Amino acid sequence: MVVRIVDEPTIAQMRRNENGGDVNALDWSWLDTSIQAVGRSLHVGGTTKTIREYLEKRMSVSCYIPTTPVFNTGTLMKPSVRQEKQCEQRLPSAVIAGVKKCGSGPLFKFLKIHPEIVGPPGDLKYFDGLHNLSDTKWYIDRMPYSTKKQVVLDKEVTAFQSPHHAPQYIREILTPNVKIIFILCDPVERMLSEYFDVWAQRDEQTQSGQSTKNLATRFQDSVLERTQIKNTEERNNFLDKSNYIQHVIRWLEPFSSTNLHFVDGELFKTDPGSELQKIEQFLGIKLFFETDNFYYDPDRGYSCMKYPHPFCFSTRPQHPPLDEWVEERMCEFYKPFNEGLAIMLNRRFAWMDYC
Ligand SMILES: Nc1ncnc2c1ncn2[C@@H]1O[C@H](COP(=O)(O)OS(=O)(=O)O)[C@@H](OP(=O)(O)O)[C@H]1O
Structure with missing residues (x-):
């Protein structure tokens, strides 16, 4: 599916609400900077989704003035608004x-x-x-x-x-x-992922006193013994x-x-x-x-986000x-x-x- 970036409406357009009046129930000055930071909206699956739409939705239920990137919490609203919204x-x-x-x-x-x-x-x-x-x-x-x-x-x-x-x-x-x-x-797969993670951090973990029990140079040596032995008391962290x-x-x-x-x-x-x-x-x-808020990246082996903020988690080196x-x-x-x-x-x- 193609993701097309289109221009965001102008600030003047954004300031008009559906009834033609000013959007002034709250202080909207934040929107200018947020939108300027984003500066665009996304065509996803045939519909246009604006970042503004998302920020407005969030703003209406939140105690924070949302910002971009959308993963950030934003700025806490002023005390009078927080009280009105029963923020706690x-x-x-x-x-x-x-x-x-x-x-x-x-x-x-x-x-x-x-x-x-x-x-x-x-x-x-x-x-x-x-x-x-x-x-x-x-x-x-x-x-x-x-x-x-x-x-x-x-x-x-x-x-x-x-x-x-x-x-x-x-x-x-x-x-x-x-x-x-x-x-x-x-x-x-889970065990393998954890094994490589623990292996990569083994020096730090030992230094901080964390256990690296069951950790061997080869994955199979870290886990296989348990599947052979009868002693069920023997715990293996990975298994x-x-x-x-x-x-x-x-x-x-x-x-x-x-x-x-x-x-x-x-x-x-x-x-x-x-x-x-x-x-x-x-x-x-x-x-x-929605399903089309994401797309699958076969090289990564998992999905990335398209809307409301294009985002992929960084890839780790492939496990052998x-x-x-x-x-x-x-x-x-x-x-x-x-x-x-x-x-x-x-x-x-x-x-x-x-x-
Ligand atoms: N969308 C998306 N983006 C990135 N990664 C994804 C995703 N979906 C699933 N995964 C798999 O999640 C694995 C990391 O799992 P966790 O987040 O539970 O790890 S951790 O416990 O918080 O360290 C990670 O495994 P590793 O690549 O081995 O780290 C991924 O295979």
Whole structure:
């Protein structure tokens, strides 16, 4: 699909609203600079989408004066407007609780583009087991201001597997009504991605006292021993995280299944718009994302954003391919767990067909 850049309407045109009057309910002076910074709109799938349209939508529900790039939070509105809009820093009402290396980063970033979703800029790791959980003030203080119409979203990827009681802690602090989102992907690919990441950072991790347990020079030496030995007490950092069923069980106990949503990591790579639409429904917010807001980049192996801001995550060096026998052994190991997961959740994921 061709993405054509066309000129943005003039500032004078922008200042007229549909009724021909001035748009003056709020201070619109911000728009000039924002639009000048963008200076264009996009023809996507036959329709013209302006950045202005997006910024206006966001502005109407937000406590911030939006800006470009649209990933930035923007400037906090003045106190009188904040009061009028009932802006507050609130605890999250939704959490992306994993899984690491399945696309949780892009998922979080894309979701925060939705006018009705706000979240902290990065990972707070409040539920990672190292934080004083009674210090909710610390947590709330790090949340952006939100209106009641908005969903406050946090990302806590380690919570998926540890600490063991993370689901209970999240339920207790964020109430049983909190919505939990997981993104699950091909377990072997996930493990490989994490392995190369940990390998690349091994010196820093050792220096900062973090564990590099199970890390060997070759991927297969880091994971294969476990699939041969009988001792199930022996934990392998890489293998265990990809064994989704054992972790998902922990979340089904404190939460109703209607509060848990699973994103298919494979579909998210090829068609993020459709996966994001399912999340909009799950969160009960207005539909904003469309499939043609994104395009698939075969060289990268995942999708980039077209609207409201053209954006691609930078590519990592390609992983060296796995030896066929290693892949077969890994698949053999995960197959029964994946089948169990499909039965437990009563759904199959696209990546389940790989093995
Ligand atoms: N749209 C889009 N853009 C970029 N990357 C995408 C996307 N969709 C899925 N992926 C895959 O996400 C992998 C990184 O996952 P995470 O963001 O969960 O990693 S992290 O845990 O936050 O480090 C990353 O894996 P690596 O390339 O191995 O890093 C990607 O394969």
